[in-house]
Amino acid sequence: LVELNETIVRVRYAETDQMGFVYYGNYTAWFDIGRIELLRQLGLNVNELERKDDCYFVVAESQCKYHRPARFDDLLCVRTRILEVRARTIGFAYEIMNEATGDVLATGYTLHVICNKQGSPRTIPSPYHQLFETPDTGHTSS
Amino acid sequence: LVELNETIVRVRYAETDQMGFVYYGNYTAWFDIGRIELLRQLGLNVNELERKDDCYFVVAESQCKYHRPARFDDLLCVRTRILEVRARTIGFAYEIMNEATGDVLATGYTLHVICNKQGSPRTIPSPYHQLFETPDTGHTSS
């Protein structure tokens, strides 16, 4: 199904901290990668959305549960899906899996308000409406 | 009350992204500052906890709600308090306020599992037990 994206990332040295595994605040960069690739897969380019359509996905909420540590040089699979679409908001859910072991390392979500450059909420540009008109639209699709 | 810490931080240029305000994943660094200063205020030094007491506060969950943007060079007040203490876990709640306007920019929490260097859960070292023995211990103290 097109609504799921899987992207592989490798853990960077800079992402670790002195505990010896990935610093918890760095998972959002992987969430972003998953979300941006899922949108690309749907035909949406975030750069074009921002520059041509004056449409920004401003983060209103983020959450992450950390089940097992991610370590330097690990290959991870970022699994992203759309959680919820409303008139002016869109939510995404993420799973971070160790690609070698299949272990789920973390699960999280982000909720975004669709805004213009000035930060005022707006609806998603009309050419893209149908992309999000799934049977789940308007409902939590978890 | 000693269980609340307020620390001032100034937003760094590196913390912004191309939307023109602080990248949402960078708020955790402020949470850490608030938590570490609150622990210091209670007499706990995180470096000593890790090196002398083999006691690490591993993050199990984090959450943040973003109400208003934080911008480069803003002075922020990080307000931190202990949310919950259990045998092997401790939770902290945070408010990020704009120091000039008093606006609450974000609220969040982190939940930590107390572990040894190998990542096995353990209890907090006994000299520190009484620090967390508040009337609220074992209950959500929000």
Next chain:
Amino acid sequence: LVELNETIVRVRYAETDQMGFVYYGNYTAWFDIGRIELLRQLGLNVNELERKDDCYFVVAESQCKYHRPARFDDLLCVRTRILEVRARTIGFAYEIMNEATGDVLATGYTLHVICNKQGSPRTIPSPYHQLFETPDTGHTSS
């Protein structure tokens, strides 16, 4: 002398990596703090420069030598001075010192091209000319 700024920063947990001390790429955030505070001391606000004067200090070169490790929770003194001012460029030199021991942990510099929002080089706005008209202007003042 007003051309030297000293600012104290405390090392953040997020700034460490799995070697157990600060990741080398994170020193630039301290350079920025030093440079921004030095400019503020001279009467220049970077936010106003960008927004009102359409004047950006785009980094053209950066360099850092790492002499001793910086560790989590260390208090550091960032010593910043202007290295060189030319028509369209300005250079800054930095020393990162351990505030407790006085050890110099790192030395570095950044060279900036003064640009407008579109990235075209420009001169510094005229109200600020005299701020940089030191005896050393146009010469390396090391």
Next chain:
Amino acid sequence: LVELNETIVRVRYAETDQMGFVYYGNYTAWFDIGRIELLRQLGLNVNELERKDDCYFVVAESQCKYHRPARFDDLLCVRTRILEVRARTIGFAYEIMNEATGDVLATGYTLHVICNKQGSPRTIPSPYHQLFETPDTGHTSS
């Protein structure tokens, strides 16, 4: 030639700053990727070097020249080669190229001291000696 590595990375949203392109301190993460992939190509795994061989590549110096901006979502080619090998140090040179246009966006280098976990300089473990015994060994191979 095995001494050159080319690795493709895509610019992350978190890597930009409010100027609208990549923050200059974030290029080191790409340098690390290039260096680690070059070492892997030579048969050296950085994780194993650290854990099994007690051998760390501590950064002693880094430098970067920024020629053109890197922007969010750009595909970049990181070109890495060994610059110099000495008894206890090793230097790497990097080029960051825009994969679409071929433009060189940045050039840089890092110099590393080979250390044990305690930070004392040491020689590279003997099984790996011959990997670096190129005609250029001991000379700057730029």
